[in-house]
Amino acid sequence: MLLIxxxxxxxxxxxxxxxxxxxxxxxxxxxxxxxxxxWADYLFMRKNTRGLFLEQWNHSVGCRQWFLVExxxxxxxxxxxxxMNSDALNSEDSQ
Amino acid sequence: MLNENxxxxxxDFINEEKSSLSSSQGLxxxxxxxxNFLNIRGSINxxxxxxxxxxxxxxxxxxxxxxxxxxxxxxxxLAPDEWLVVTEHxxxxxxxxxxxxxxxxxxxxxxxxxxxxxxxxxxxxxLSKGCTLDIGEKKFLIGQCAQTGLGKAGILLALTxxxxxxxxxxxxxxxEYVGLWLKQCGNEFGVNFTHKH
Ligand SMILES: [Zn+2]
Numbered sequence: 001m002l003l004i005x006x007x008x009x010x011x012x013x014x015x016x017x018x019x020x021x022x023x024x025x026x027x028x029x030x031x032x033x034x035x036x037x038x039w040a041d042y043l044f045m046r047k048n049t050r051g052l053f054l055e056q057w058n059h060s061v062g063c064r065q066w067f068l069v070e071x072x073x074x075x076x077x078x079x080x081x082x083x084m085n086s087d088a089l090n091s092e093d094s095q
Numbered sequence: 096m097l098n099e100n101x102x103x104x105x106x107d108f109i110n111e112e113k114s115s116l117s118s119s120q121g122l123x124x125x126x127x128x129x130x131n132f133l134n135i136r137g138s139i140n141x142x143x144x145x146x147x148x149x150x151x152x153x154x155x156x157x158x159x160x161x162x163x164x165x166x167x168x169x170x171x172x173l174a175p176d177e178w179l180v181v182t183e184h185x186x187x188x189x190x191x192x193x194x195x196x197x198x199x200x201x202x203x204x205x206x207x208x209x210x211x212x213x214x215x216x217x218x219x220x221x222l223s224k225g226c227t228l229d230i231g232e233k234k235f236l237i238g239q240c241a242q243t244g245l246g247k248a249g250i251l252l253a254l255t256x257x258x259x260x261x262x263x264x265x266x267x268x269x270x271e272y273v274g275l276w277l278k279q280c281g282n283e284f285g286v287n288f289t290h291k292h
Pocket of ligand 1: 006007008009010059062063064065
């Protein structure tokens with residue numbers, strides 16, 4: 001069982017959380033200008049990274065806040081957790 | 096007004112328990128029936144909001160995560176922008192004091208929750224059978240609260256004194272489940288149910 005550190009509540013059992021997939025996906029500013037392929041890419045396509053991955057998790061049984069988790073998808077090691085409004089999101093912009 | 100037509104899922108369960116009470120061995124459960132719940136949402140960056148709520152309830156709003164304040168009411172931190180007020184007071188005069196000028200959301204959730212008080216020497220042992228939270232004496236202190244799981248139910252757990260007494264706030268539809276769970280798992284500790292008004 002993993003202990004995940006909620007940025008508000010501290011370390012809690014994995015069963016208190018739900019997974020929200022890849023983090024830092026930005027909604028396109030002008031959806032009307034997008035073709036179907038780009039729109040589908042935004043809606044459905046997610047990376048399946050082997051190794052370090054930035055994810056969003058929700059503390060669904062606790063404070064119900066979304067937050068960021070940097071996790072190694074091979075070893076399950078959680079490197080860090082951060083609040084959504086932190087700079088971690090912006091550094092992902094370039095990718 | 097707000098307490099009319101209450102129909103507690105736990106009532107039948109409690110009445111049955113009462114008829115088969117054994118002597119208490121240091122672990123008791125009180126079901127609090129006549130109690131009201133208010134959910135409050137607002138921004139902690141809005142000092143007008145905080146001042147107004149504290150003036151209405153005459154009590155500090157707990158801004159530290161996973162803590163609660165005690166006064167005329169119990170006010171629990173639920174999320175960075177959300178609190179739960181648990182009170183025996185009539186809600187009408189309280190709600191009438193809320194100013195429409197202030198940016199806040201207040202919802203009466205009295206029908207949605209039930210509170211149980213678990214009290215006695217074995218309370219920590221009983222809870223740790225089904226609660227993933229570390230509620231050891233050095234980890235979970237008086238004045239702390241936490242939303243977590245007990246068995247398969249979500250609960251708000253709060254430690255109020257050193258007896259120890261735990262307030263367990265649970266969705267009414269899950270109250271019977273939690274009651275049964277505490278009864279079954281508390282069997283070895285001689286758990287004892289009472290209904291407190
Ligand atoms: Zn949390």
